[in-house]
Amino acid sequence: MPIGVFDSGLGGLTILRALQSHLPDQAFMYLGDNANTPYGTRDTYDVFDLTTKSVQTLFDKGCELVIIACNTASASALHRMQVSWLPKGNKRVLGVFVPMIENLTKRDWGDNTPPTHTGLENVAVFATQSTIESAAFPREMKFRARDVEVFGHACDGLVEAIEAGDTARSEVLVKAHVEALLQRLPQPQAAVLGCTHYPIVEKLFRAALPDNTKLLSQPGIVAEATTDYLGRHKIYRETGDTRYFTTGATETVGKLAELFLGHSVAWKKV
Numbered sequence: 358m359p360i361g362v363f364d365s366g367l368g369g370l371t372i373l374r375a376l377q378s379h380l381p382d383q384a385f386m387y388l389g390d391n392a393n394t395p396y397g398t399r400d401t402y403d404v405f406d407l408t409t410k411s412v413q414t415l416f417d418k419g420c421e422l423v424i425i426a427c428n429t430a431s432a433s434a435l436h437r438m439q440v441s442w443l444p445k446g447n448k449r450v451l452g453v454f455v456p457m458i459e460n461l462t463k464r465d466w467g468d469n470t471p472p473t474h475t476g477l478e479n480v481a482v483f484a485t486q487s488t489i490e491s492a493a494f495p496r497e498m499k500f501r502a503r504d505v506e507v508f509g510h511a512c513d514g515l516v517e518a519i520e521a522g523d524t525a526r527s528e529v530l531v532k533a534h535v536e537a538l539l540q541r542l543p544q545p546q547a548a549v550l551g552c553t554h555y556p557i558v559e560k561l562f563r564a565a566l567p568d569n570t571k572l573l574s575q576p577g578i579v580a581e582a583t584t585d586y587l588g589r590h591k592i593y594r595e596t597g598d599t600r601y602f603t604t605g606a607t608e609t610v611g612k613l614a615e616l617f618l619g620h621s622v623a624w625k626k627v
Contacts, residue, residue, distance in 0.1 A: 358384070358419055358420060358421050358422075358593065358595050359383075359384035359385055359386040359418075359419060359420055359595060359597060359600070360376070360383060360384070360385050360386070360420060360422050360423070360424065360583075360593060360595075361385075361386050361387075361388065361412070361415035361416075361418075361420035361422065361423035361424065362376065362385055362386070362387045362388070362423070362424050362426050363387075363388050363389075363390075363408070363411050363412055363415060363423055363424070363425050363426060363427065363430070364387075364388075364389050364390070364425075364426045364427040364430075364553060365389070365390050365393065365394045365395060365396035365397075365407070365427045365429065365430060366389050366390065366391050366394035366395065366520075367389055367391070367394075367520065367554075367610070367613055367614055367616075367617050368426070368427065368516070368552060368553030368554035368555075368617070369387065369389065369426030369427055369553050370387070370389075370553075370614060370617035370618055371426075371553050371554070371556045371557065371575070371576045371617055372424065372426035372453065372553055372575065372576050372579050372580070373385060373387050373426065373599070374576065374617070374618065374619075375576035375577050375579065375580035376424075376579075376580045376583060377599065378580065379580040379581065379583070379584045380580075380583070380584060380587070382596045382597075383587075383594065383595065383596070383597070384595045384596060384597025384598060384599070385597075385599040385600075386415060386418060386419075386420055386599070386600050386602065387599065387600070387601050387602065388411055388414060388415055388602045388603070388604075388627065389602070389603045389604070389605070389610065390407060390411050390603075390604045390605075391603045391604055391605025391606075391609075391610050392603075392604035392605045393407050393604065394605075395429075395485070395516060396408075396427060396429040396430060396433075396485075396487065397429050397485030397486055397487045397488065397516065397552075398485075398486060398487060399429075399487060401433045401434075401491070404429060404430055404433040404434050404487070405433060405434040405437060405438075407430075408425065408427075408430040408433075408434040408438070409434065409438060409442055411604075412425070412438070412450060414602075414627055416444075416448055418602075421446075421447050421448050421449065421592075421593060422448075422449050422450075422451070422590075422593040423448075423449070423450050423451070424450075424451050424452075424453070424579070424583065425450060425451070425452045425453065426453060426553055426579070427453075427553065428453060428454070428484055428485065428488045428551050428552050428553065428575075429485055429487045429488050429491075430452075431452030431453050431454050431493070432454070432487070432488045432491035432493035432494070433487065433488075433491050433493070435450065435452040435454075436493075438450050447592060449590075449593075451583070451586070453553070453575050453579050454493060454494060454497055455497070455582070456575070456578045456579045456581070456582035456583075457549055457551075457573055457575060457578060457579075458494075458497055458498055458501055459501075459582065460573060460578050461475075461477055461480060461498075461502070461547060461549075461573070462475045462477065462498070462501040462502045463475060464501050464502075472499060472500060472501055472502055472503045473502065473503060474502070474503050474504065475501075475502045475503075475505070477502055477505050477546060477547065478504065478505060478506065478546060479505065479506045479507070479508065479542060479545055479546055479547075480498075480505060480506075480507055480508070480545065480546065480547045480548070480549060481507075481508045481509075481510065481538050481542055481545040481547070481548040481549070481570075482494050482507060482508070482509045482510070482548075482549045482551045483510055483512050483534065483535075483538070483548065483549065483550055483551055483552070483555060483562070484509065484510075484511065484512070484549075484551030484552050485511060485512070485516065485551075485552055486511040486513065488509075488511075488551055488552065489509040489510070489511045490511075492509075494507060494509065494549070494551065495507035495509070508538060508541055508542045508545065510534060510537060510538040512530065512531075512534045512552070512555075514526075514530055515527065515530045515531065515534065515552075515554070515555070515558070516552065516554045518530055519554045519555075519557050519558060519616075520554070520613055520616070522616055527557075527558050527561065528558075528561050531558055531561040531562055531565055532561070532565050535562065535565035535566055536565070539567075543567075544567055544569070544570070545566070545567070545570050546570065546571065547570065547571040547572075547573060548562070548566055548570050548571070548572050548573070549573045550562060550572070550573065550574045550575060551575075553575060553576075555574070556574045556575065556576050557616070557617065559572070559574050599622075600625070601614075601622050601623065601624045601625070602624065602625050602626070602627045603624050603625075603626060603627070604626070604627055605626075606626075607624040607625065607626050610624055611623075611624050
């Protein structure tokens with residue numbers, strides 16, 4: 358069966374590329390809800406409804422494991438989906454927060470011992486407004502590590518600049534957002550790029566942050582965690598190609614997607 362990868366738009370393609378690199382023979386199915394993007398400015402109820410609809414579409418197309426490669430959806434909808442929405446059986450939905458927190462705390466998610474001191478005292482999180490307002494990242498962090506202060510910063514305008522391919526505007530925005538965060542936290546121990554668009558401008562974040570700040574970008578970390586998960590849950594492995602679906606206009610989406618994939622692919626509308 359193919360593994361589903363869902364995003365509100367195109368940012369999840371950065372996760373997909375990393376998954377394809379780590380699992381070159383695996384069949385994947387990508388779905389971008391481009392007709393309703395962005396999710397970052399929507400309320401929690403709207404995000405939940407849109408996310409469940411798209412994940413159900415991937416289930417109906419034969420996926421049993423779906424990775425929500427959208428931080429807003431992971432923050433606002435994932436927990437509720439796992440607790441009260443998923444049907445009985447082997448269908449699973451995973452998000453992009455847990456691998457990042459595992460990496461930061463050096464604790465596997467299956468470790469249910471009480472939170473401990475991990476040596477991490479603070480972490481900056483750059484994300485969309487909705488992801489920051491959800492407080493999902495600091496909430497999940499508290500289950501694993503004690504006394505870690507999370508400084509969230511909403512990077513308004515950055516997703517739009519990235520999708521427009523406006524490198525100059527993206528650089529200006531990254532510098533401004535990092536500078537604003539550093540006013541509150543001058544020397545962050547770690548910084549998380551909490552939006553799947555941001556790996557496109559990872560070098561800009563790296564240049565703007567202090568040299569000793571550990572920068573975590575999701576694609577490689579999520580791909581490694583997924584590879585490990587599949588090693589323990591082999592029922593989700595299937596050899597095959599990747600198919601691309603969108604709720605938006607295929608021609609428009611296809612042109613924008615080349616920025617994330619580096620090449621053109623065929624898109625189908627759902």
